[in-house]
Amino acid sequence: MANKLKVQEQEAIANLYRLGWGIRRIARELGLSRNTVRSHVRSISPLSEAEVLTEEILKASALSPPSLGNETDPLSTPGSATGQNQTDPLSTPGNTGRKSLCADHAELILAKFEDGLTAQRIYQDLRVEIFFTGSYQSVKRYVRRLRRTDPQLVQRIEVEPGEEVQVDFGTGPTLFQSDGKKRKTWIFRLVLSYSRKAVLRQDTETFLRCIEAAFREFGGSTLTINLDNLKAAVLKADWADPELNPKLIDFGRHYRTTIMPCLPGVPEHKGKVENSVAYVKENALAGRKFCSLAEVNLTLAHWEKTIADLRIHGTTKRQVAQLFAVEKPTLQPLPASVFGCFQEGPRTVHRDGHVEVEKAFYHVPPEYLRQDVWVRYDSREVRIFTKNPDGSLKQIQVHRRLEPGKFTNARGIGGGQGSLQANLDYWLRRASELGPCCEGWARAVAQNRGIGGMRTLMGLVRLIDHHSFPAVNRACERALAKGTWRLRDVRALLEAKEIQTQIAFVDHHPLIRSLSEYGVFIRAQTQDP
Numbered sequence: 001m002a003n004k005l006k007v008q009e010q011e012a013i014a015n016l017y018r019l020g021w022g023i024r025r026i027a028r029e030l031g032l033s034r035n036t037v038r039s040h041v042r043s044i045s046p047l048s049e050a051e052v053l054t055e056e057i058l059k060a061s062a063l064s065p066p067s068l069g070n071e072t073d074p075l076s077t078p079g080s081a082t083g084q085n086q087t088d089p090l091s092t093p094g095n096t097g098r099k100s101l102c103a104d105h106a107e108l109i110l111a112k113f114e115d116g117l118t119a120q121r122i123y124q125d126l127r128v129e130i131f132f133t134g135s136y137q138s139v140k141r142y143v144r145r146l147r148r149t150d151p152q153l154v155q156r157i158e159v160e161p162g163e164e165v166q167v168d169f170g171t172g173p174t175l176f177q178s179d180g181k182k183r184k185t186w187i188f189r190l191v192l193s194y195s196r197k198a199v200l201r202q203d204t205e206t207f208l209r210c211i212e213a214a215f216r217e218f219g220g221s222t223l224t225i226n227l228d229n230l231k232a233a234v235l236k237a238d239w240a241d242p243e244l245n246p247k248l249i250d251f252g253r254h255y256r257t258t259i260m261p262c263l264p265g266v267p268e269h270k271g272k273v274e275n276s277v278a279y280v281k282e283n284a285l286a287g288r289k290f291c292s293l294a295e296v297n298l299t300l301a302h303w304e305k306t307i308a309d310l311r312i313h314g315t316t317k318r319q320v321a322q323l324f325a326v327e328k329p330t331l332q333p334l335p336a337s338v339f340g341c342f343q344e345g346p347r348t349v350h351r352d353g354h355v356e357v358e359k360a361f362y363h364v365p366p367e368y369l370r371q372d373v374w375v376r377y378d379s380r381e382v383r384i385f386t387k388n389p390d391g392s393l394k395q396i397q398v399h400r401r402l403e404p405g406k407f408t409n410a411r412g413i414g415g416g417q418g419s420l421q422a423n424l425d426y427w428l429r430r431a432s433e434l435g436p437c438c439e440g441w442a443r444a445v446a447q448n449r450g451i452g453g454m455r456t457l458m459g460l461v462r463l464i465d466h467h468s469f470p471a472v473n474r475a476c477e478r479a480l481a482k483g484t485w486r487l488r489d490v491r492a493l494l495e496a497k498e499i500q501t502q503i504a505f506v507d508h509h510p511l512i513r514s515l516s517e518y519g520v521f522i523r524a525q526t527q528d529p
Helices: 007-018 023-030 034-042 049-063 103-114 119-129 136-149 207-218 246-254 267-285 293-308 320-330 420-432 436-465 469-482 487-495 515-526
Strands: 164-171 186-192 198-201 224-227 234-236 258-261 343-348 354-357 360-363 372-377 381-387 393-400
Touching: 007 023, 007 034, 007 119, 023 034, 103 119, 103 136, 119 136, 164 207, 164 267, 186 207, 186 267, 207 246, 246 258, 267 293, 343 354, 354 372, 360 393, 420 436, 436 469, 436 487, 469 487
Parallel strands: 164 224, 224 258
Antiparallel strands: 164 186, 186 198, 343 372, 354 360, 372 381, 381 393
């Protein structure tokens, strides 16, 4: 429990509980969870006799009615019978309310207020330090009145044309989709500080794409960008030297602009866009319902041209469109290309030759299996690199972005892409390229065996790795003649040592003598002289 509650909060819970407050009331007053208060109450040790006596006195004082004497509390509320004698500078004429419980501790509350403490913190300290019995609402009202009597000066900031834009996000209208579901949207608002010309976007890819789209709409960029300390832009807030996101720095260089975040917690530093977001909600979106982002965009684009640009601005007292015509020539020219806004990181190539990016899978050449690569990706494409020894990157593959769960080089049962029939047609085409006899036998296999013959065709294509084209074609010719559709029969024909050829002999030829002449010749040679 000690790691969840501060010491002041633990003491405040114990004191209020001993005064008879319920867990729900304590949680509400201290701004804590009821389970947190309940757990701490269980750990409170019983009081000694002296502490019990003290608690009874405090309870009695807490339950006693307030005095109706001469009240001089400056923050009294309507209904007090003696409010006319108030002399506190915070009170207003005719305020005749009863005396505030904070009046007796005005100096202590004022000191804490001047130290910059919030009303809730002041209330918690009062509970611990002086066993304050009033409510948090009483302290909050008193501090609010003090704040009104001590306003802080806000300096007016105006800039020259083309020097600054101010950026802010605001919640957009809720979309009521056809399936009955509701979808939350956001409004990106960027305002030129001089002319108050603005643009709105809901469908841009990232924060940087939003700013880029606005610059493209204006036809130029400004010297500075004034924005909040949002996580997407500022890694560590600092008025003098903020630590910016490296991509935001590169974006600024690309558009020759300087990123200047405002001071945290000081919305007055970009007051021109703060009021602009409220103006959009109240004037353009209030009372309207939308079913899609496209409908919202069309409505806002029409509103921007017909109402926002044509209005007379309350501060400049001039039409927004006229002032923008003055400011536009002072904007910096846009670069020739858009900013390459991407994400990047290391990946290891899987056994199947793919790397995973945003739950989709992209293949790389097989020589990079099990190796580390570097990927860069945006909403349109994925680029895969390998690192050179000097640290530079060498691009080895480019893919278009896929939906999650998809593969760029997925194979089907037949080893190719697409349906079974598409794979069968692919291998039939591959077999036909081997020669006419192979084509005839392959088509006969596909006709007789269908999908079951696909692996036979795959094996036929691989026979070329070990046999010549003529030999494979002769084997297929004999297999086709015999009517056999098995790959093992083709292999057997290829492995035979010799294929005998039938030669047709002729009975008569001018070069061939008659056998009777050979007989006369033999007898003549064998007879004695």
